[in-house]
Amino acid sequence: MLLQLKSVQKHFGGVVALRAGNLDVSTGEVHLLMGENGAGKSTLMKIVAGMLERDSGEMLWQGRSVKFRSPAEAASQGIAMVHQESMLAPHLSVAENIFLGREPRLPLGWVNRRAMMQRAQSIIEEHHFPLQAAWRVDKLSPAGKQMVEICRAIQQGSSLLIFDEPTSSLSDAETQEVFRIVSTLRARNVGVIYITHRLEELRMIGDRVTVLRDGETVHSGPLADLSINDIIRHMVGREFTSIYTRAALPPGEELLRVQHLTRQPLLKDISFSLRAGEIVGLAGLIGAGRTELCRALFGLDAIHHGVVTVSGRDVRIRSPRDAVRAGLALIPEDRQRAGLATALPISYNFTMASLNHVSRFGFLNHAAERSIAADYTARLRIRASSGKQLAGRLSGGNQQKVAIAKWLVGRARIFLFDEPTRGIDVGAKAEVFEMMDELARGGAAILMVSSEMSELLEVADRILVMRQGRLSGEFIGHCTQEQIMRCAAFESSPATTEEQAG
Numbered sequence: 001m002l003l004q005l006k007s008v009q010k011h012f013g014g015v016v017a018l019r020a021g022n023l024d025v026s027t028g029e030v031h032l033l034m035g036e037n038g039a040g041k042s043t044l045m046k047i048v049a050g051m052l053e054r055d056s057g058e059m060l061w062q063g064r065s066v067k068f069r070s071p072a073e074a075a076s077q078g079i080a081m082v083h084q085e086s087m088l089a090p091h092l093s094v095a096e097n098i099f100l101g102r103e104p105r106l107p108l109g110w111v112n113r114r115a116m117m118q119r120a121q122s123i124i125e126e127h128h129f130p131l132q133a134a135w136r137v138d139k140l141s142p143a144g145k146q147m148v149e150i151c152r153a154i155q156q157g158s159s160l161l162i163f164d165e166p167t168s169s170l171s172d173a174e175t176q177e178v179f180r181i182v183s184t185l186r187a188r189n190v191g192v193i194y195i196t197h198r199l200e201e202l203r204m205i206g207d208r209v210t211v212l213r214d215g216e217t218v219h220s221g222p223l224a225d226l227s228i229n230d231i232i233r234h235m236v237g238r239e240f241t242s243i244y245t246r247a248a249l250p251p252g253e254e255l256l257r258v259q260h261l262t263r264q265p266l267l268k269d270i271s272f273s274l275r276a277g278e279i280v281g282l283a284g285l286i287g288a289g290r291t292e293l294c295r296a297l298f299g300l301d302a303i304h305h306g307v308v309t310v311s312g313r314d315v316r317i318r319s320p321r322d323a324v325r326a327g328l329a330l331i332p333e334d335r336q337r338a339g340l341a342t343a344l345p346i347s348y349n350f351t352m353a354s355l356n357h358v359s360r361f362g363f364l365n366h367a368a369e370r371s372i373a374a375d376y377t378a379r380l381r382i383r384a385s386s387g388k389q390l391a392g393r394l395s396g397g398n399q400q401k402v403a404i405a406k407w408l409v410g411r412a413r414i415f416l417f418d419e420p421t422r423g424i425d426v427g428a429k430a431e432v433f434e435m436m437d438e439l440a441r442g443g444a445a446i447l448m449v450s451s452e453m454s455e456l457l458e459v460a461d462r463i464l465v466m467r468q469g470r471l472s473g474e475f476i477g478h479c480t481q482e483q484i485m486r487c488a489a490f491e492s493s494p495a496t497t498e499e500q501a502g
């Protein structure tokens with residue numbers, strides 16, 4: 001037995017995050033930790049990794065009762081964690097982050113930068129991650145940061161590795177690499193705790209599963225005994241059968257037309273259009289340019305060439321302000337940096353994109369703000385103590401829900417959703433899709449970027465595919481994951497791909 005947690009409790013002010021966290025993990029086991037957004041998964045794992053101290057309860061590490069006071073203390077005992085929200089030092093390089101606090105040294109104690117760079121690069125290459133050791137971390141996408149966190153945790157050579165949603169922003173190829181890493185660790189007798197909301201991942205990697213609900217362990221046992229539905233039932237505490245299906249609408253007028261959009265160096269000659277009532281998926285591998293396309297359309301990056309037309313009128317979008325005026329909304333992938341005011345209350349976050357709804361004669365109507373906050377908190381089942389809670393203090397998935405709700409309050413007609421369900425639990429996912437459907441039925445057009453192919457197939461009326469900055473295909477009606485993958489992954493001439501692979 002590696003780790004045992006018994007009745008662990010933790011509260012933050014008035015919020016009880018954990019009532020009775022129970023969990024045990026043995027060596028060479030992959031233990032899944034499941035639960036809805038806000039159930040207490042990250043809190044429990046942060047206690048194990050020394051980032052938080054428990055209020056009460058017991059933690060046994062290799063049979064000994066312990067209480068870690070810092071991540072360094074947990075690390076010295078052999079516990080490492082891949083965090084849900086990036087804990088990296090943004091202004092340092094990838095290599096420096098991988099080795100932070102344990103840099104290779106020269107005889108007089110100086111950091112051996114050459115060795116550090118080389119070792120970091122070789123870890124990166126061993127796992128085929130698209131990173132360079134010298135890159136600065138603040139320039140990376142959420143996926144890039146996740147890969148750095150993974151390299152860092154592996155480098156520590158620990159006996160217990162905690163993965164808190166390691167694949168939430170990774171695409172298929174990188175996700176497969178994470179699975180490979182996990183099975184290598186298991187074969188080396190390392191214990192692994194793995195948190196995910198992607199239910200289709202479970203069977204591929206887990207041995208046992210523990211489910212938390214409202215801060216309490218409600219189930220623990222072998223995975224083989226459970227169906228996905230059993231797990232969901234434990235998570236939400238009731239029967240749950242929302243397999244989402246969307247009845248397509250007859251498409252309406254054309255709301256957005258993009259012609260020959262080009263932005264150096266990545267985006268090349270992109271043309272497509274969105275009609276009212278449509279949900280259009282945008283598939284592609286990491287780095288294909290999907291986020292860049294959304295950013296350019298929303299005025300965050302300059303468009304170098306091409307024409308954007310909204311409802312038949314040419315528009316020049318040079319800033320997000322222009323974009324909002326033209327009726328666009330962007331729900332960005334990186335919610336911490338761009339989607340949320342994490343230091344401000346939830347209620348303010350809901351209304352900040354649409355202040356005119358809650359103000360009259362230039363004054364903010366707090367009652368209106370509160371009622372909007374209460375309404376969306378209930379609809380999206382956001383777990384918060386009140387509208388006054390700071391957005392940055394919500395669990396990861398609940399932050400994402402606030403970032404989405406913020407735009408639903410407003411008057412936009414063209415929605416760009418960049419990985420909207422990243423880190424969101426099953427129940428809330430269905431809720432988000434229903435809201436998108438509602439928007440579409442109300443006459444909006446939606447472009448939805450997602451790395452989860454199954455999700456695109458479920459929700460989108462048509463799917464555009466990007467590859468290396470260009471649109472490489474479009475699927476209307478029935479198609480398979482494989483077809484989309486092929487369109488997203490392969491060069492037009494197979495020879496080049498083989499050359500690269502070799």
Ligand SMILES: Nc1ncnc2c1ncn2[C@@H]1O[C@H](COP(=O)(O)OP(=O)(O)OP(=O)(O)O)[C@@H](O)[C@H]1O
Pocket residue numbers: 012015016017035036037038039040041042043044084383384393394395396397398423425
């Ligand atoms: N620093 C904090 N201050 C106040 N409340 C907090 C803090 N950290 C977590 N909480 C609260 O504790 C509860 C559990 O949060 P936690 O992050 O453990 O959830 P989770 O199961 O990891 O959810 P998710 O799937 O969304 O990541 C939530 O209600 C959250 O709002």
Ligand SMILES: [Mg+2]
Pocket residue numbers: 041042043084164395396397
């Ligand atoms: Mg979490």
